[in-house]
Amino acid sequence: MRWDQLFEDLEAQQHEWLRREVETEGRITRAERARVHLGDRLAADVGRTLRVRVSGVGPVVGTLVDVGPDWLLLHDPQRREQQESLVLTGALRSVEGLTGRVDERPRRRSLRQALRAVSRDRAPVRIHDREGDHLSGTIDRVLADHLDLARHADDEARRSAAVRGTVSVPYAAVSMLRRL
Numbered sequence: 001m002r003w004d005q006l007f008e009d010l011e012a013q014q015h016e017w018l019r020r021e022v023e024t025e026g027r028i029t030r031a032e033r034a035r036v037h038l039g040d041r042l043a044a045d046v047g048r049t050l051r052v053r054v055s056g057v058g059p060v061v062g063t064l065v066d067v068g069p070d071w072l073l074l075h076d077p078q079r080r081e082q083q084e085s086l087v088l089t090g091a092l093r094s095v096e097g098l099t100g101r102v103d104e105r106p107r108r109r110s111l112r113q114a115l116r117a118v119s120r121d122r123a124p125v126r127i128h129d130r131e132g133d134h135l136s137g138t139i140d141r142v143l144a145d146h147l148d149l150a151r152h153a154d155d156e157a158r159r160s161a162a163v164r165g166t167v168s169v170p171y172a173a174v175s176m177l178r179r180l
Contacts, residue, residue: 036102039089043067044101050074053093056175060085068109084179086114090177091130107173111171115142122158124180125149129173134180137163146170154180 021039042064051061052074062074062085070090076083088111118125128134128148138158141148147169152162 027036027069033039038092038095039069040102040104041098041100042072042095043105043107043160044103045097045099048097048099050098051096053095054087054128054175055091055093055130060176061173066109067107068111068114069107070111071114073114086118086177088171088176090165090172112144113140113149115177117180118177119147121158124140124152124154124156124158126154126177126178126180127169127174128178129169130175133167135167137167140166145172 022150046064046067049061049063051059052072053059060074060076061078062076064072065075065084066073070088071095072089074085074087119142122138124136124138126134126136135149135151135153136154137149139147140150149167149169150158151164151167152158156162
């Protein structure tokens with residue numbers, strides 16, 4: 001009879017130990033999930049086709065090419081060969097197509113570095129703002145918190161005679177930039 005009580009007591013202790021272990025694992029999982037940033041999930045899914053909703057633009061579909069700390073680069077295979085969209089993560093409203101994987105490696109190329117690369121190429125761009133408007137031209141200068149855009153027609157190269165003026169655009173107003 002005492003053996004029965006001993007076994008029952010041991011079994012109860014084991015059940016309590018398992019309950020606490022499951023509870024602790026649940027807390028660890030929740031704590032781990034609480035540290036996952038959207039950029040970490042995006043970085044793990046480079047190469048996947050995503051559908052993102054962007055403030056002032058609406059839905060954009062493309063293959064995720066690269067991710068920075070405050071931007072992501074999408075390539076639209078349905079458009080021209082060089083159709084790329086640089087989307088600021090602050091302008092994202094939703095992302096469809098993520099797998100749930102996480103890549104926590106640091107992403108060092110800032111928005112300014114990405115914009116400097118576009119500026120060096122002298123590629124004509126269309127800058128979409130968060131209110132739904134857009135500007136076209138060539139990026140002349142990339143500064144601390146804004147860029148200078150030389151305005152010209154979409155189908156013209158940046159030449160002095162083609163430039164209709166220069167506009168300074170704060171990064172906080174930009175939602176997406178597309179090469180033309």
